[in-house]
Amino acid sequence: MAFFGWRPYVPVAERRAKAWKAVEKLRKKGKDIQPVELSGRSIAASFWGKGWCDHLESFSDFSNRLPRGRTYVRNGSVCHLEIQTGRIEALVSGSELYKVAITIKPLPGKTWTAIKTKCQGQVGSVLELLQGKLSDHVMEVVSDRARGLFPQPGEIELKCSCPDWATMCKHVAAVL
Numbered sequence: 001m002a003f004f005g006w007r008p009y010v011p012v013a014e015r016r017a018k019a020w021k022a023v024e025k026l027r028k029k030g031k032d033i034q035p036v037e038l039s040g041r042s043i044a045a046s047f048w049g050k051g052w053c054d055h056l057e058s059f060s061d062f063s064n065r066l067p068r069g070r071t072y073v074r075n076g077s078v079c080h081l082e083i084q085t086g087r088i089e090a091l092v093s094g095s096e097l098y099k100v101a102i103t104i105k106p107l108p109g110k111t112w113t114a115i116k117t118k119c120q121g122q123v124g125s126v127l128e129l130l131q132g133k134l135s136d137h138v139m140e141v142v143s144d145r146a147r148g149l150f151p152q153p154g155e156i157e158l159k160c161s162c163p164d165w166a167t168m169c170k171h172v173a174a175v176l
Contacts, residue, residue, distance in 0.1 A: 007095055012075050019093030023079045026091075036078035043070060047134075051143045055150040056176055062153065062168060069173020078174050092171040098162045100175045105155040115141055115149065 027033045044050045056062050072078065072092065080091040088102040118141045134142070142149045158172045168176075 010095060012077075015093050015095065016076055019077070019079050019091075019097045022097045023091065026080075031080075032082075033080050034082060035076070036073055036081050037076070038074060041074065043073060047139075051139075052150060055143065055145065055148075058145055059153050062173075062176075065166065065168045065170065065173045066176070068170040069176060072170055072174035077171075081175065088175060090171075090175040092160075092174055094162060094171055096162075098160055098171045100161075100171050101159045102172065102175060103157040104151050107149065107151075111147065114147065 023033055023035075044053050057066055072094075077093040078090055079093055079097065080089075082089045086104050086106060088100075088104075090100040090102075092098050092100055119138045122135050122138045122141075146152075158167055160169050160171045162169050162171055164170070
């Protein structure tokens with residue numbers, strides 16, 4: 001029985017099985033499906049991924065929704081994730097398979113120039129850079145909450161096909 005117009009609870013395993021049937025239909029139609037599969041409990045492994053998560057969690061408007069998104073990504077609900085320049089598209093399993101689209105405004109040229117100037121001469125070598133090893137100074141510059149590489153909340157547009165009224169629903173949070 002549904003209270004307050006809410007749908008009855010459906011176990012995660014049942015929702016996931018239903019979503020994967022829909023995903024398999026898309027795959028048969030030629031869609032290149034790229035599910036998110038975590039190894040272990042950690043959401044991000046690279047320093048960029050960890051920096052992205054830390055950056056998002058630093059904003060109070062995001063911090064209360066992200067824990068639910070972490071649960072969704074950990075339980076395998078992000079069935080497809082496609083990252084393009086300035087845009088992320090995903091399919092997330094909920095009571096249905098929801099479409100998520102996230103658009104990120106490009107980094108302003110002025111900001112990029114300032115970052116390059118502050119980091120000039122601070123990178124040990126190109127090899128270290130490719131290995132993800134950056135000096136503490138460079139990491140401070142690129143991950144600066146206000147003037148770094150990561151976007152501000154107003155530079156991120158969030159859309160989900162679910163009926164949730166919140167701009168950042170749990171499906172969007174899982175994709176972020």
